[in-house]
Amino acid sequence: MLGIVGIAVIFVMVFGGYILAGGKLAIIIKALPFELMMIGGAAVGAFLISNDIGSVKHTLKDIGKVFKGPKWKHEDYRDLLCLLFELIRLARANPVAIEEHIEAPEESSIFSKYPKILTDKEAINLISDTLRSASMNYDDPHQVEEVLDKRMDANLHHALHSSHALQSMADGLPALGIVAAVLGVIKTMGAIDQPPEVLGKMIGGALVGTFLGVFLAYGLVGPFSAKVKAVTEEDGHFYHLIREVLIANLHNHATNICIEVGRQNTPSHCRPSFGELEEALKTVKQDAA
Template identity: 40%
Template sequence: MIAILGILVVIGCVASGYWIAGGKFGVLLQPAELLVIGGAALGSLLIASTKTSLKLVVHHIREVFSGKHYSKTQYVELLSLLARLLIKIRREGLASVERDVEHPEASAIFTGHQNIKNDTQMIRFICDTFRVYLVTGEPGEIEGIMHADIESMHALTALPAQNISKVAESLPGLGIVAAVLGVVLTMQKITAPPDELGHSIGAALVGTFLGVLLCYGFVGPMATKLENRSQEREAFFGVIRATISATAHGATPMIALEFGRRSVPDIYRPTFEELEQIIRGG
């Protein structure tokens, strides 16, 4: 909804400013210019993309308009899930969580958190890490594995933003291409009356206008939105990494979860008192 509101604000402000200055909207309606710019931008994306990166762009572009976002509730539930795992390990030993991490879909620990239980990537990350912990228990190896996994995930989630950003950068240039084609058409009418020539030149300049507006008003911000979501996702996994890493180094559940709590972005971070309630609930 925020992205849609932003689009409406951009269109409304640009259109209002143009209207206040005495502009006529009819001259801005140039389907041919839009076809040249939009079609060339799409073609350049296809040329630059691999099959995998193109699939990622199509999949993630919906997130620009999605109302889903990380919240304090999700971070609290994540800490609660980790607390239940760590407390069970503390009371019953490391082997006690083997069944939970092997079959998370049947584990009360994983299925009891409505806001995050459907995040299969996050669940898999926790379970795979604890599987390694069950086998080796070496803090350095566990940290290295988590770092490699998060780095790999971030590299993939960053691809759509990078590709769309490149498209945004190309739009002003493609707008110039459309404008030049318009000038070429205008030159063929050089003997036409001044009114007709003025209209033709104005139509040609619309290409430059559209290219710049699409770049800085729409496509560029979309790339930034996807980049922000990728960074937020990495921060979410960083809480898991900090908590499990502290556990692997021998920290008590309370200290390990405090490491996790301190890794939560400040605007979503639960208080120390709230963490204590989470642990008691575990």
């Protein structure tokens, strides 16, 4: 919703200010389709050249983040802590029983309590792989932490590709606007014998190219890139919380302490209060009894 409001504010302020200053939209409207075809088409073409089909699909999908915001909300972090509490407690009480849950999470009675988390393959794999490694005696906290850090860094690098692709497009748009403007000037020079009022409109139409390139770069595509990056990095905290709790578990801290470590490493605006989490964990214990 905030993204839509931002776009509306940009258009109202830019074009509203232009009209209030005495500008005429007729010239912009007349030149806009052709300028947009040249600038937008060239930008899309350059985007396709510099990315593979997987990256193109990923970027188009990630544009939705501008309007949807972060995937993980306050209640999701609370649910994650409850899920990890159940798994750690079971793994310590019965190491054999945990295997059926981490080997087939989609059939697990524990994972199925948290359907939103279950749909995220990376979160599920991160939990399952780490618990599986611990059951195979690969449980040195420092080594496991290093492995998890490298894994999450690689995942974040891949997830940020959309933002980088959009920023590359934003960086190129002003130059493409100049290209369109130069073509407009060439067209104007070919009609140099026309009266001044005709040439004035042609030059104004040519300058629409420069305006459009800069406007799209700094008013739309650049902010889209920044928002995608911010949302992606914020969603990354969800996986960092998994790492913190599971590493605390490998240090053999009490289960409640492991969960508290995770709670305190949750972003402040999504962090459940101590009392709220205690109530949620109490419910989990009652259901398991």
